[in-house]
Amino acid sequence: xxxxxxxxxxxxxxxxxxxxxxxxxxxxxxxxxxxxxxxxxxxxxxxxxxxxxxxxxxxxxxxxxxxxxxxxxxxxxxxxxxxxxxxxxxxxxxxxxxxxxxxxxxxxxxxxxxxxxxxxxxxxxxxxxxxxxxxxxxxxxxxxxxxxxxxxxxxxxxxxxxxxxxxxxxxxxxxxxxxxxxxxxxxxxxxxxxxxxxxxxxxxxxxxxxxxxxxxxxxxxxxxxxxxxxxxxxxxxxxxxxxxxxxxxxxxxxxxxxxxxxxxxxxxxxxxxxxxxxxxxxxxxxxxxxxxxxxxxxxxxxxxxxxxxxxxxxxxxxxxxxxxxxxxxxxxxxxxxxxxxxxxxxxxxxxxxxxxxxxxxxxxxxxxxxxxxxxxxxxxxxxxxxxxxxxxxxxxxxxxxxxxxxxxxxxxxxxxxxxxxxxxxxxxxxxxxxxxxxxxxxxxxxxxxxxxxxxxxxxxxxxxxxxxxxxxxxxxxxxxxxxxxxxx
Amino acid sequence: xxxxxxxxxxxxxxxxxxxxxxxxxxxxxxxxxxxxxxxxxxxxxxxxxxxxxxxxxxxxxxxxxxxxxxxxxxxxxxxxxxxxxxxxxxxxxxxxxxxxxxxxxxxxxxxxxxxxxxxxxxxxxxxxxxxxxxxxxxxxxxxxxxxxxxxxxxxxxxxxxxxxxxxxxxxxxxxxxxxxxxxxxxxxxxxxxxxxxxxxxxxxxxxxxxxxxxxxxxxxxxxxxxxxxxxxxxxxxxxxxxxxxxxxxxxxxxxxxxxxxxxxxxxxxxxxxxxxxxxxxxxxxxxxxxxxxxxxxxxxxxxxxxxxxxxxxxxxxxxxxxxxxxxxxxxx
Numbered sequence: 062x063x064x065x066x067x068x069x070x071x072x073x074x075x076x077x078x079x080x081x082x083x084x085x086x087x088x089x090x091x092x093x094x095x096x097x098x099x100x101x102x103x104x105x106x107x108x109x110x111x112x113x114x115x116x117x118x119x120x121x122x123x124x125x126x127x128x129x130x131x132x133x134x135x136x137x138x139x140x141x142x143x144x145x146x147x148x149x150x151x152x153x154x155x156x157x158x159x160x161x162x163x164x165x166x167x168x169x170x171x172x173x174x175x176x177x178x179x180x181x182x183x184x185x186x187x188x189x190x191x192x193x194x195x196x197x198x199x200x201x202x203x204x205x206x207x208x209x210x211x212x213x214x215x216x217x218x219x220x221x222x223x224x225x226x227x228x229x230x231x232x233x234x235x236x237x238x239x240x241x242x243x244x245x246x247x248x249x250x251x252x253x254x255x256x257x258x259x260x261x262x263x264x265x266x267x268x269x270x271x272x273x274x275x276x277x278x279x280x281x282x283x284x285x286x287x288x289x290x291x292x293x294x295x296x297x298x299x300x301x302x303x304x305x306x307x308x309x310x311x312x313x314x315x316x317x318x319x320x321x322x323x324x325x326x327x328x329x330x331x332x333x334x335x336x337x338x339x340x341x342x343x344x345x346x347x348x349x350x351x352x353x354x355x356x357x358x359x360x361x362x363x364x365x366x367x368x369x370x371x372x373x374x375x376x377x378x379x380x381x382x383x384x385x386x387x388x389x390x391x392x393x394x395x396x397x398x399x400x401x402x403x404x405x406x407x408x409x410x411x412x413x414x415x416x417x418x419x420x421x422x423x424x425x426x427x428x429x430x431x432x433x434x435x436x437x438x439x440x441x442x443x444x445x446x447x448x449x450x451x452x453x454x455x456x457x458x459x460x461x462x463x464x465x466x467x468x469x470x471x472x473x474x475x476x477x478x479x480x481x482x483x484x485x486x487x488x489x490x491x492x493x494x495x496x497x498x499x500x501x502x503x504x505x506x507x508x509x510x511x512x513x514x515x516x517x518x519x520x521x522x523x524x525x526x527x528x529x530x531x532x533x534x535x536x537x538x539x540x541x542x543x544x545x546x547x548x549x
Numbered sequence: 550x551x552x553x554x555x556x557x558x559x560x561x562x563x564x565x566x567x568x569x570x571x572x573x574x575x576x577x578x579x580x581x582x583x584x585x586x587x588x589x590x591x592x593x594x595x596x597x598x599x600x601x602x603x604x605x606x607x608x609x610x611x612x613x614x615x616x617x618x619x620x621x622x623x624x625x626x627x628x629x630x631x632x633x634x635x636x637x638x639x640x641x642x643x644x645x646x647x648x649x650x651x652x653x654x655x656x657x658x659x660x661x662x663x664x665x666x667x668x669x670x671x672x673x674x675x676x677x678x679x680x681x682x683x684x685x686x687x688x689x690x691x692x693x694x695x696x697x698x699x700x701x702x703x704x705x706x707x708x709x710x711x712x713x714x715x716x717x718x719x720x721x722x723x724x725x726x727x728x729x730x731x732x733x734x735x736x737x738x739x740x741x742x743x744x745x746x747x748x749x750x751x752x753x754x755x756x757x758x759x760x761x762x763x764x765x766x767x768x769x770x771x772x773x774x775x776x777x778x779x780x781x782x783x784x785x786x787x788x789x790x791x792x793x794x795x796x797x798x799x800x801x802x803x804x805x806x807x808x809x810x811x812x813x814x815x816x817x818x819x820x821x822x823x824x825x826x827x828x829x830x831x832x833x834x835x836x837x838x839x840x841x842x843x844x845x846x847x848x849x850x851x852x853x854x855x856x857x858x859x860x861x862x863x864x865x866x867x868x869x870x871x872x873x874x875x876x877x878x879x880x881x
Contacts, residue, residue: 382765396763399756401823410753411764413746
C-alpha cells in the first residue's frame, strides 16, 4: 500500500498526569483505507492516546497532522468536525429511541423546525444497507442484540462523513458469528477509504483484520509492523516485556492439599482444594462473573454448595462471609470498596460480623499489620481509599478479606486495570494465599495470568463449565476451543 | 527547576486539605456562632440566659427527629414520614392517657407505634424493592397523618397528666427537661453511629451499598433498623411536643420532615450518603431554632421567616459543596 500522506499522523506525543508519564514521545499514524491495530496491556496508554486523538485530552507535547496538515484539536467537537469517530466499548446509545433516531441523534433532519422522520428513516436504511445489514430503522434500540446495537453505533460513526473510526474492543461482547459479521463490515469500510484504529486484547483478531499493528507498553511505542510480518509470540513479548514476563511467569504454585475446601454440585459442578489455585476461563459473557457472584450469596437453583465438606445455605453474602468465602469483584470501585471511606473502615468492614462494639485500638493495629504485610503504600489508615492507585485499592480489598479470616477466595479479574508492576505483586499475594492454605478460584481473561498461577483451569461457555485443563494443557488454543463451545 | 517547585506545591495542598477539613468539622458551628453574634447585636433580648434556654427547648423536638433523619440520610435515604408519624404518636399518647392507660405505658405504646411504622418503611423499601425511600415514606407520610386525624376526629386531645407534661415543659434546676432528653439521645446516637460495627455498616451502606452488601453487611436488616430508629426518634419528639403543648394535636409536626432534613444537611451531611455527624445535626437544628427565635424577637413576620429559612438551607448546602470542592482540589 502506498499513500501520499497518512490520514492521521501523530509525532512524538507525550502526556503526563501529575508526576506520572502516561505517554512518552509516541509516534502513530493511520492511512485512509487501513486498519491499524493498537494493542498493549491495561495502563499501557492506549486510552490516553485515543482520548488525545478524539480531542478529549490535549497532548502535553508532540504534533498532530491530518491529511498532512498540522492540526490542534480544541475539544471533542474539533475532532468530530474532522471526521474522527469513536465507537466506545460501552455503547453510547439511547435504548428507548429508535435506530434512526440514534443514528441521527443531535442532527435530525428537519423541515421548518419539525423532524422529518421519512427522510431520517430513508437515510438510516441506506447507511445500514451500505454496511451490509438490514435493520428496521423504526425499531427501538433496546430490542436489538448487542451486535446489532454495535452496528447502529458504527452506522452513526460513518453516516456523517466519518473518515477515521476508533473501535475500542468491539468484539468483547460478540460471539464468533457476530465477530465475523463485524469483520465484514470493517473490510467494507476499509474498502471505502475509511481509516480504522482497532483496539483489542485478542491477538487472533489482529491477525485476521489488521493491516498494521502497534504495541504500546508503559506509555512507549514498542513496535509498529505490518501484521503479516509479526508473530503472536513477538506481540506478546512486546506487550509484556521480557523481564517482566519472567517475573510474572512461574510454574503454577503447586501448594494444593488433599482436603476439599469448596465443592459445588448440580448443573455446575467443581471442587477447590486447600492451597489450590483454580483458574476460570471463558469469553466475556460466558457467565464467570455470574457464577462467582452467585457463589457469593445469590443462590443458584439446583446447586448445592459445600464448604469444608459441610453443606451451607447461601441466601445472601452474609451467609457466604460467615462460611469463610471472600469475593474480590470484577469492578473494585463500584463493588469492592466504599471509596469515600477510610482504609481502616474498608479493611474492617467484612471482619466485624458478630461484634457490636468497635474495638478501635485492636482494629487499628490489625489493619496496620495487614497494610504492612501486603505492602500497601499509604501513610495513614484514615486516608480515604479513593485517592489510592488501582493496585493499592485491590490490595485493600484483599486485606479486608484476610482480616475477616476468609479461607476460600473468589477472585474476579483481580488485576484488571492495574499496572504491570502492581500486577506482579498481586500475583505474589495470590501465591502466598495458596501457600497459607487458602483455596482460590481465579476468573481471568488473561491467559498469562491463568497459566502462571493456576494449578488447573476450568473453562466456561454459555453459563456452563465445558472443560477442565491441567496447568500445562491450558494453552490459548485449548482454552479458546472450550470457550467457544468445543468439546474436550 | 520543577524539582525545586514540587515540594512547595505538595505542602500547600496538605494545608488546604486540613483547613477544609477543619471547615467541614466546625463550619456549621462557626455559622451558628456568627448567627448568634449578629442576632445579639440586633436585639438585646436575644443573648440572655432565659432566651437561649428557650431556644434550646424550642429546638428540642426538631433535634430529636433530626437524629433519626440523620441515620437515614447517612444510608443515602430520606424519611418523609417523620412529621406525620410524630403527629400520630402525639395523638395516640394523649388518647391512651385519656382512656386511663398509665402515662408510662402510654409513652411505651407511642414509642412502639413510631418505631413500628418506621421499621415498616424499611420493610417496604427493602422487601418490596421499591425504587427509592422517597416512595414508601411518602406513602407513610399520608397514611400516618390520615390516621392521626381519624383517631382524634380532627380535634386536639388536651389536658394531660402533669408527670407526663414534665418531659416537654418541665425543668431540672435551670435545665429544660427536653434538652436533657436530646442530650441523652444525641449521646446514644453518637456512640451508636461512631463506635459500633452496626453504625459503621450504616456509613458503608451510604458510601457504596453494593460494596457493603458484597462485604457481608446485612444491608436489608440495617436499613429496616435505621428507618425504625427514625420512627422512634419521631415518637420521642411527639412525647416532648405533647408535653410542652399539653395536648395531642393531630396536625402536630406538619412540615417536620422538611425541618429535620434541613437540620441534617445544614449540619454537613450529604444527600449522597456516607457522610454526616450527630454534632453537625444538633448544630443544624439549633441554627433553625435560633433563626426562628431571633427573627421573632426582631418582629419579622412568620411569612418572611419562612423565606429566610429557605434561603439559609440552600446557602448552607452550597457553602458545603464549595468546601468539599476545595478539599477535593487540596488532595488531588
